[in-house]
Amino acid sequence: MNPPSSSSAPYLRLNTPRFSHNNLSFSPYLENRFALASGSNFGLVGNGRVHIVDIDPNAPGGSGLRLVRYFETRDCVFDVAWNEQHENHIVAGCGNGAIKMFDVTLEGLPIQSWHEHSSEIMSIEWNNLNKDQFITSSWDSTVKIWSSNRATSLITLPSSKPQQLYNATFSPHTPNIVMSCGANGFIDIWDLRMGPGVKSPTLSISNSSSGSGQMEEVLYCDWNKYDSSLIASASKDGTIKVHDLRSAGRPGSARVVGRHDLAARKVFWDPHRREGLASSGYDMTCRVWNINQSTPSPIHVHSNHTEFVMALGWSLFDPGLLASAAWDEEVHLYRV
Template identity: 40%
Template sequence: MSASTIHTTGFAHYSLAWSPFFPNRLAIASSANYGLIGNGRVHIASMGPPPTAPSLNVEKFYPTQDGLFDVAWSEVHENQLVTSSGDGSIRLWDVTLNVRLDLPIRIWQEHTKEVFSVDWSNVRKDSFASSSWDGTVKIWTPEIQHSVSTIHAHTGCVYQALFSPHQADLIASCSADGTLKIFDLRAPAFLPSAAATHASAPALTVPACVGAELLTLDWNKYRPFVLASAGTDKRVRVWDCRMLKTGPGVGDASVGGAVGGVCETDLLGHEYAVRKLQWSPHRADVLASASYDMTCRIWTTNPPPGQPQLMRIHDAHTEFVVGCAWSLFEEGLLASCSWDCRVNLFRV
């Protein structure tokens, strides 16, 4: 085992996230039996000083009764994080508490199916979002025992929902229906008093993956309204969502709104479905992708003349690669996680 790998035997990884407060701290969401049945764990890992390569060590872990699919650090409390679970629950943890207690400090149970993603807003730092296979996206604050808003976003599984890093009231989601949707939380339907039970009108619908499932998306950190998306069609696409056309929502004709989005870049190379995307927090043109083809790939959308857009292929994993995350503090440092129960750190 290399110095830049940790192996959590028996627990396949689904997601990982760097702490926004501590440059050497990493959280990993894991599941036994590949998330099909059994327990879960959230691992807290630390990165040691790099003599030649960064070293990773698991500091502690917290067990759960069902598999974990995603994890997000709090933007207001340096020792807290949330996890999403296959039993439909969301749990808030404090990593300073005694690991033997095995207890979260709060549990929310509103989703009726698996919760596949959680995301903490880095603009409105008291809010986080969850998305579920029940077709909804919910907005939460840690102090309140119930969700503050529910978006009936898609007709199929909502694989991911992310707050805009530029505007506090915008959230994007992607789904099994092949669409990318952007919602404006200032719309009357999303106010806490609305309690809508029907489909929620998006501000914009992008038909990003026609005839296939859209599994992942990410907002560009430097270019507002530019997003990347990918799914089961194996293609990574970059969208400029400022280009609009009025009309009914694609894939949901009963819902009004704008349809648009111009594909700036179409990145080809993955051999199987792409499960995770993340733009670099340090460069506007660098994007990482993780795929069922057991690779993590790094792309540039602005290559030098005559150079390819594919910068690197990391193929050290031996199972599906389902997560990747750029370090927020060290440019070019990327973590990847896989169903092979390993987390790899490498520099681009």
Template identity: 35%
Template sequence: MLSFRTTGFNGYAVKYSPFFDSRIACAASSNFGLVGNGRLYILNLTPQGIVAEKWFDTQDSLFDVTFSESNANQLAVASGDGSIKLFDATLNDFPIRQWREHTREVFSLSWNLVDKNIFASSSWDGNVKIWNPTAPQSLRTINIGSCTYSVAFQPSSPTVLSAVSSDGFMRVFDLRAPEPSAEIAKTRVSPGEVLTQDWNKYRPSVIATAGVDRSIRVWDLKMPSMCQTELVGHEYAVRRIAWSPHWQDVVLSASYDMSVRVWTDGSAQAGGAGPGTGRLLGVMDRHTEFCAGVDWCLFGGEGWAASTGWDEMVWVWDVGSTMGSR
């Protein structure tokens, strides 16, 4: 394992670059994000370990980060003051663009993998907004009506995105639909607040959700009213989940119980095993405080991932060695 200490700043999100296998971004906040500054780290994996290539300080906490899919050096961060800032790794000090339309904390960002000129944000103000990084204002606002913890574009679609929120619902939207909402599906996925979601990279209609009730649930939008698989084992709320880009059935989860867990939903098991056969494959327990972020490396050997948490640590580790025998 490799590690990096974000001294004085508690990690909230970590993301691998879609262009460089050695570059990782970490969004972090002082004082656990309750008050104070934020810091965006741009980290490099080197033969000598993880080193900070650059960092940018912000006046408020940072809760999420996403790399641009169209510019290898640009990345956006979600801030506690309601702003979204776009930084360029080749420049110093200041963001190259800033938007201030959300009225509460911005908690999630998602860059579109197909239409690489747009990204989405979600906020505690109950709104999802669509942005072009060159435009001074948002392109569209979708009102959710309750605190929206996560927004995510469907990986193979230029127009479909989903949002999960404090009311326990997952909503799916198609931007081709007319105003105001473009909602095409709405499913109650939890009795409590839903904090995180991720689309499966191989099965376009499959999405996983998780939150304060500690369970990870896998849904197929072809049958949106029925949970396909429920993965139970975390002791506290699940803060972040991420489907593998290498294995269609494997999902990572980061939890307030200080662990990162590796699961299979059972869809790839031999013998035709299907929904309901998910199980735990392994646990990474190096974090000593709430684990808030996790992401997969797209490159190299299958199974490398990064995680971050409130213990001021970023870990890079081999998920394959954690999974053991499948």
């Protein structure tokens, strides 16, 4: 039986000419607002943008999505995160290693800037428990913890060896626990309570291919919002895996729950259902999975993008509402 697809189902769409998308983030304050991290020329060269978009049934042209404002940056924007202490503030991680904070009620220049990373910032996330902190990961092989009240980073977490880091994320259960992943094929768990001098993760989980045993790059990782022992990963070989931290490293601790035809770029747990996962990839699809199924088969597929789907996100207020954005210069919203 073929999985249900939204190719024939209604969805909202917004086109942003000349700007492709790398990430998106729903506002934790306003149920109808999200932001896009974007760049010109697929992020290879040229400037970037932060697009602020509202879900609006009265939007021009009947698209259902209205571009509220955008902010220009000198380099590509690879990720965005909303300030958990201020509903109008958003931070952007840029390709030149800079972080910019914007106020969506103001036009023009950022209201605050940081610059310590020496290469592309691939992820940025605000801590939803310690609400004065945010985290970045970079291709310079470091993860950094920041405070909006300081001009310099609080902690720098080094990689075990030079590698491109793709993501770093705070645990939604314990504010001082951090997870990161990257090109070396490991998912690392860090405990920030060890202080600024922390040199190594408390746990490293290898992401090896079940067939060859070869290490596969981990392009994204995410914490389950209901079970602190479960994490999910998206890999270069296209697999979507669920890892059980209670038995990490033992046979059976990692389980393939989904697969893309090409590399899987993003994976996010459903914030409203323990068993739900969404993923996107270079096969130009977004797929939704139920981890309780005995065989990996998507319960929903969105195949309307015409380029790599780099951005994905669940609505925080509206269960079942999913957004995806791609290098085709479009963002889509649909129900799953």
